[in-house]
Amino acid sequence: MTTVPRDAQARTALLMEGVSKSFGPVVALRSGSISLEQGSIHALIGENGAGKSTLVKIIAGLYQRDSGRFEYLGQPVDFVTTAQSKEAGIAVIYQEPTLFPDLSVTENIFMGRQPTRSLGRIDKRAMRAETIQLFEQLGVYVDPDRPTRGLSIADQQLVEIAKAISLDAQVLVMDEPTAALSGVEVERLFAVARSLRDEGRALMFISHRFDEVFELCDTVTVMRDGEYIATEPIAETSVDALVRQMVGRDVTTLFPKTEAPIGDVILKIDGLTRTGVFHDVSLEVRSGEIVALAGLVGAGRSEIVRAAFGVDPYDSGTVEVKGRRLKPGNPAAAMHAGLALIPEDRRKQGAVLDSGIARNITLAIRDRLTTRGLITSAAENTSAREWASRLEVKASSLDTLAGTLSGGNQQKVVIAKWLASHPDVLIVDEPTRGIDVGTKAEVHRLLSDLAGQGLAILMISSELPEVLGMADRVLVVHEGRITADLTRDEATPETVMHAATHSLEETR
Amino acid sequence: MTLTETRERTASLGQRALALVKQREVGVLAALILVIVITTAKNPNFLFSNDGFRDLLVTPSLLMLIAVGQAMVIITRNVDLSVGSVMGLSAYLVGRVFVDFAWLPWPTVFLIGLAFGGGLGLINGLVVAYAKVPSLVVTLGTLYAYRGINVMWTGSERINASDMPREFLALGTESIGRIPVITLIALVVLGAAGWYMTTQRGGREFYAMGSDPDAATLYGLNVRRRLITAFVVSGALAGLAGVLYAARYGTVNSQVGSGYELQAVGAAVIGGVAIFGGSGTVFGAAIGAFLLMTINRALPVLGVQDFWQQAVVGVLIVGAIVLDRLAATRQERALARERERSHD
Numbered sequence: 099m100t101t102v103p104r105d106a107q108a109r110t111a112l113l114m115e116g117v118s119k120s121f122g123p124v125v126a127l128r129s130g131s132i133s134l135e136q137g138s139i140h141a142l143i144g145e146n147g148a149g150k151s152t153l154v155k156i157i158a159g160l161y162q163r164d165s166g167r168f169e170y171l172g173q174p175v176d177f178v179t180t181a182q183s184k185e186a187g188i189a190v191i192y193q194e195p196t197l198f199p200d201l202s203v204t205e206n207i208f209m210g211r212q213p214t215r216s217l218g219r220i221d222k223r224a225m226r227a228e229t230i231q232l233f234e235q236l237g238v239y240v241d242p243d244r245p246t247r248g249l250s251i252a253d254q255q256l257v258e259i260a261k262a263i264s265l266d267a268q269v270l271v272m273d274e275p276t277a278a279l280s281g282v283e284v285e286r287l288f289a290v291a292r293s294l295r296d297e298g299r300a301l302m303f304i305s306h307r308f309d310e311v312f313e314l315c316d317t318v319t320v321m322r323d324g325e326y327i328a329t330e331p332i333a334e335t336s337v338d339a340l341v342r343q344m345v346g347r348d349v350t351t352l353f354p355k356t357e358a359p360i361g362d363v364i365l366k367i368d369g370l371t372r373t374g375v376f377h378d379v380s381l382e383v384r385s386g387e388i389v390a391l392a393g394l395v396g397a398g399r400s401e402i403v404r405a406a407f408g409v410d411p412y413d414s415g416t417v418e419v420k421g422r423r424l425k426p427g428n429p430a431a432a433m434h435a436g437l438a439l440i441p442e443d444r445r446k447q448g449a450v451l452d453s454g455i456a457r458n459i460t461l462a463i464r465d466r467l468t469t470r471g472l473i474t475s476a477a478e479n480t481s482a483r484e485w486a487s488r489l490e491v492k493a494s495s496l497d498t499l500a501g502t503l504s505g506g507n508q509q510k511v512v513i514a515k516w517l518a519s520h521p522d523v524l525i526v527d528e529p530t531r532g533i534d535v536g537t538k539a540e541v542h543r544l545l546s547d548l549a550g551q552g553l554a555i556l557m558i559s560s561e562l563p564e565v566l567g568m569a570d571r572v573l574v575v576h577e578g579r580i581t582a583d584l585t586r587d588e589a590t591p592e593t594v595m596h597a598a599t600h601s602l603e604e605t606r
Numbered sequence: 607m608t609l610t611e612t613r614e615r616t617a618s619l620g621q622r623a624l625a626l627v628k629q630r631e632v633g634v635l636a637a638l639i640l641v642i643v644i645t646t647a648k649n650p651n652f653l654f655s656n657d658g659f660r661d662l663l664v665t666p667s668l669l670m671l672i673a674v675g676q677a678m679v680i681i682t683r684n685v686d687l688s689v690g691s692v693m694g695l696s697a698y699l700v701g702r703v704f705v706d707f708a709w710l711p712w713p714t715v716f717l718i719g720l721a722f723g724g725g726l727g728l729i730n731g732l733v734v735a736y737a738k739v740p741s742l743v744v745t746l747g748t749l750y751a752y753r754g755i756n757v758m759w760t761g762s763e764r765i766n767a768s769d770m771p772r773e774f775l776a777l778g779t780e781s782i783g784r785i786p787v788i789t790l791i792a793l794v795v796l797g798a799a800g801w802y803m804t805t806q807r808g809g810r811e812f813y814a815m816g817s818d819p820d821a822a823t824l825y826g827l828n829v830r831r832r833l834i835t836a837f838v839v840s841g842a843l844a845g846l847a848g849v850l851y852a853a854r855y856g857t858v859n860s861q862v863g864s865g866y867e868l869q870a871v872g873a874a875v876i877g878g879v880a881i882f883g884g885s886g887t888v889f890g891a892a893i894g895a896f897l898l899m900t901i902n903r904a905l906p907v908l909g910v911q912d913f914w915q916q917a918v919v920g921v922l923i924v925g926a927i928v929l930d931r932l933a934a935t936r937q938e939r940a941l942a943r944e945r946e947r948s949h950d
Contacts, residue, residue: 179826180824180826181826184826196818196820196821196824197818197821198813198814198817198818198821198822198884199817199818199884200813200816200817200880200884200885201810201813201814201817201884205810205814209810209811209814209825209827210807210811210814210825210826210827212807212810214807217805218805218806218807219805219806220805220806220807220810247937248937248940
């Protein structure tokens with residue numbers, strides 16, 4: 099294993115400057131810049147959608163940049179495949195490790211490049227010995243013979259790191275590695291990261307937790323809206339300064355929420371718990387009210403509403419709609435009681451992309467449209483036409499396939515589908531993800547109108563401006579627990595971010 | 607390095623024994639022995655007569671060959687439904703060559719049958735790997751296509767023993783020691799396949815692909831090449847089974863091997879090959895094949911009606927899947943508890 103001595107003065111391992119990437123009309127990365135030094139840990143922070151992941155995927159060779167400079171160890175590079183970046187010595191560890199669950203830890207580390215003996219036989223003993231040695235080098239213990247299925251995320255990440263070291267990676271990128279880890283596991287990961295830094299490798303660390311950034315990293319780069327904002331030595335900045343750089347705009351003017359009369363409690367969730375996922379979640383949403391569930395991606399917000407709606411099971415707690423208790427695990431009953439859930443991933447869970455607009459809109463009310471057990475296209479179209487025009491879905495005809503619509507129009511079709519069932523409570527999960535700015539405003543106006551008509555709306559959003567602009571009340575979720583209940587006046591970028599990155603004890 | 611924690615965990619003898627018992631192969635083998643013991647108790651000829659012993663070994667051999675190939679394909683998270691038709695077409699081809707090219711030495715014809723099966727498998731593999739059509743659909747298509755060609759070619763004709771050389775037919779009737787040649791061939795194939803799957807990079811990559819196809823791509827494995835290999839091997843083994851069928855029965859019509867594909871899948875599943883790939887062994891599949899065929903022969907001896915024989919096989923397959931599912935659920939629960947503990 100080659101190690102670069104620390105005093106061989108910080109050479110730049112990886113450099114990106116003014117890198118951009120677009121997907122069709124959507125700009126994912128406007129101008130990304132970062133410079134990773136050997137023997138140093140560099141933090142990359144920014145809100146969701148700031149372009150961090152896109153930058154990482156360009157480094158990994160998963161995406162190719164449209165423009166800008168990309169140098170590795172002083173040489174300009176163009177990685178077309180992940181194999182190429184790996185070959186060059188760049189290892190990327192994703193939040194969800196990609197391992198083979200059925201195979202042993204040892205096999206996972208060496209898959210595709212196992213040491214062999216005569217007749218091409220894999221040298222299992224050598225492989226196992228090297229695995230043990232790798233983990234010793236990392237100062238941790240992971241059973242080399244057990245399958246990776248069932249390993250904690252922390253241990254899976256250690257396997258990924260061991261793999262990276264066995265490849266002698268010079269640049270190690272960790273995309274939110276601590277999101278699913280407990281305190282002890284984070285400490286262990288940091289110990290490993292520091293020892294890798296001391297060996298002269300360059301590390302990049304993406305995190306939403308400021309305390310971790312300040313504890314571990316040497317330098318920090320802030321991104322916002324797909325653009326590079328600033329790079330500073332960690333010693334010369336503060337949490338406040340970073341938050342200001344991350345948010346950096348006047349958020350209240352963006353999404354005018356019209357005031358609506360607030361009525362009775364419509365949705366009441368009490369003590370909802372699913373072991374290992376979320377804990378003791380209690381909340382109320384009133385008629386005419388928009389309540390935002392804020393927090394970081396992976397905090398368990400989607401899981402909470404999915405359980406409340408009956409898609410996923412839960413272990414304890416109750417869900418009430420207009421005072422009537424819902425049966426757990428029964429979405430049909432939830433719909434009947436007046437609940438509607440617009441899921442996060444339209445492509446997977448919301449819209450049937452191979453079907454026409456009319457079919458999509460009437461999907462949730464099929465029972466009502468049947469005559470003698472059959473659904474006629476005429477009935478479908480009448481009902482669909484009304485909703486499509488009310489939401490201004492832009493399409494040439496009601497037969498247009500949902501898959502060919504723009505993201506914003508797809509979202510409208512999904513919303514129309516649920517409104518057609520006349521719900522009392524609308525749960526929307528990331529209503530504007532992947533939608534361009536103009537349509538975003540339209541979706542927001544729509545939600546605001548609906549609240550004005552007396553609907554109770556529970557909105558999950560990872561975008562701070564959306565949360566602050568739209569919500570009457572903000573509930574912040576951190577690792578499956580509600581850590582703050584803020585009124586419209588109390589909710590600021592700082593209070594929400596703080597609650598989203600700290601556990602309940604720390605928040606108090 | 608701040609944390610130096612080296613816990614050496616060595617399994618005790620008892621734990622190892624437990625792990626062995628938990629292995630599916632051992633369980634299925636025990637079931638097989640049980641079936642043989644019970645049936646022999648009822649009718650000693652089942653095992654102890656010369657014919658009984660020979661039948662016990664010969665009958666499952668062809669299915670074993672096919673199940674081994676099927677297991678390799680299933681481990682990559684695919685399936686090969688065309689094996690029965692490949693077997694039939696190869697068997698007829700071999701007979702045809704003996705009739706039309708009588709001057710060819712029989713070992714050459716033997717190899718032609720094997721290669722022909724491999725070629726049919728190659729077609730499956732190429733379509734699956736390059737056209738990205740699910741193997742279930744591709745091989746369902748070739749199941750009918752290959753059988754159709756067979757029927758068209760054969761018509762109502764049949765190849766008879768008199769059309770084939772005596773040395774070739776001897777493959778189906780001779781024994782070495784007390785072990786029939788066909789069984790020996792099946793065992794050699796099983797050993798080679800098992801060796802490949804456990805010691806070779808290619809074999810391990812079969813498991814990797816089946817365990818997580820996306821991860822396999824991220825690892826930079828040559829998924830396409832491995833896929834094609836698996837289908838060629840499966841086809842070649844079905845071809846071999848066709849050749850041996852001709853040698854054993856001495857008569858080939860257009861329906862040879864039909865139904866073998868599902869029996870092979872059943873054998874693999876019973877033997878512990880996960881239907882979604884990534885785990886199981888060719889040994890398990892082979893023992894599963896042995897068990898399936900032996901039960902089919904044992905039930906009439908035990909006086910069970912035809913109708914129930916099919917049902918018993920069904921129960922075995924469903925039981926095997928339920929068993930897998932239960933084990934997986936239990937593991938998931940344990941995992942959730944573990945996570946909970948580590949968070950508190």
